[in-house]
Amino acid sequence: MNEQGMLAVVSGFSGAGKGTLMKELLKRYDNYALSISATTRSPREGEADGREYFFVTEESFRDMIEKDALIEYAQYVKHFYGTPKEYVLNQMKQGKDVILEIEIQGALKIKERFPETILIFVMPPNAEELKRRLIGRGTESMEVINARLKRAAEEAEGMEAYDYILINDKIETCVEAMHQMIQVQHNRASNNTAFLSHIREELKNI
Amino acid sequence: MNEQGMLAVVSGFSGAGKGTLMKELLKRYDNYALSISATTRSPREGEADGREYFFVTEESFRDMIEKDALIEYAQYVKHFYGTPKEYVLNQMKQGKDVILEIEIQGALKIKERFPETILIFVMPPNAEELKRRLIGRGTESMEVINARLKRAAEEAEGMEAYDYILINDKIETCVEAMHQMIQVQHNRASNNTAFLSHIREELKNI
Structure with a gap:
């Protein structure tokens, strides 16, 4: 099986909770490195x-x-x-799975160059919840919040290009889901071509 | 998130342990149905x-x-x-994830028609182990076993077309890995286009 680490790109609207998720993932598992x-x-x-x-x-x-x-x-x-x-x-x-937090344009560029990269888009359960969280931070004016929501609507155009959509409602289940999305990538046939060639040769000569 | 069940096709060499894996998966989780x-x-x-x-x-x-x-x-x-x-x-x-055990040709036909189908190929850790397991069953003559190994070598040509390779060494980790391969599919962006359109509309009108 593939022992080399994977590259995972995490994007998402401001206020979707990417930061908390990634911090929790790194705390819980030691196979990750943050780019x-x-x-x-x-x-x-x-x-x-x-x-x-x-x-x-x-x-x-x-x-x-x-x-x-x-x-x-x-x-x-x-x-x-x-x-x-x-x-x-x-x-x-x-052997570290590398996590990279980056916006959509950068993510798509990386996927083009390294097709095995996992693109994960973190979302709030709905738009209202996103607004609520942005307001709840209490650090930004309504003007900034509205600008962020407008930007979210624009960014939303790129979501279909991602591999996975992760709805951040419960942090506990969400961290596990993110972990699994990255871990199953180790088992992708396309990430194990050397192993496949090897066992094919073995089978021919057994 | 996608509430509709997924379709997972499981293939693998005779002796790789597909049957045991699937039985264990169905015993452990109630979201699966066997086709x-x-x-x-x-x-x-x-x-x-x-x-x-x-x-x-x-x-x-x-x-x-x-x-x-x-x-x-x-x-x-x-x-x-x-x-x-x-x-x-x-x-x-x-909402059931349907598991279908089928050989390579059928699996590839299904994938062509339903691209969101998950193709999982179950393998022994190596060719020797496969031979050992086939002999260990004690139910087949060496002639039949050799025919199975020859067939495995032929089938091995199709492995790259699968989504995932699952090496069946320890049943415990293997069942969990299979479960995860199927579960993360619910989060595929391509399986959530309706949700994505919906939240996009919400963001525009918030």
Whole structure:
């Protein structure tokens, strides 16, 4: 069976509860590694290089683009954010299933390049619940909340391209479901071609 | 989330332990239904109509073919065997995940017609183990065993077309893995298009 780690991309509307889910998944199982992004923005207080982000200069970042050292990257306002390939592939080689939190456009780019990537879209049970959670945070103005809801409606256009839809109603069942979506991927026939060739040869020569 | 049942096709070499696995799966979880085949052969002692098989006349069988009432069918020696569509669809409508044990050719035909079908191929850990199990049964001559192994080698050509490979080493972990392969299918984006359209509309109108 495939011992190499899998790559799972998690997306979802702001307020869907991705962060909590992933934190819980990593706490519960030790086979996961969280992908760490590279960014050209400066570290904020409490952030450490190699923990929240790899903090790099714009020159280094452009160099990484040049050398195809990023799985994907994007520019927000004036800063770059990207996923260093080496870190992800190293973790996978060590058998870790790597989780990457990223928005839809980046997710689809990754799937195109690495078709065995698992795309998981985390959703609230319904739109009202999403609104309720965003308001419940109490940290954002109604203007920001409405902008987030509008953005959710736009993002929703890409949902069909995902492999799995995960409705985040009960965290307990949801974490287990996410774990299973990633674990069964190890058993995909397409992830076990070497084993299949091997047993085919064995059967011919038995 | 999708409340309709899924269709899972289980194939595998003779001696791989499919039967035991499926029996255990059905014992452990009540969301499964086993598909019952129709056949033109006569019932053997202890077999009941609608339990082991639906026993039908050749005329009825040909009539079912004519009316597209079979998901797939095949002829072995002089008898027909087929999967009645109505029974499978009814069980699925009632929310049951239907398991169908069938050989590779039939499995691929079903996948072509119903792309959301989950194809699971059950394998022994290696060829030697398969041979050992076939000999261990003590019911077949070496000639029959060698014929089975030869057939396994031929069947092995189709394995890549399956969704999942399930290596049957420990029954306990194997039953759980099979359960998960089928359960995560409920979360496939492609199985939840109605829900996705619905939440998209909700988001637009919130």
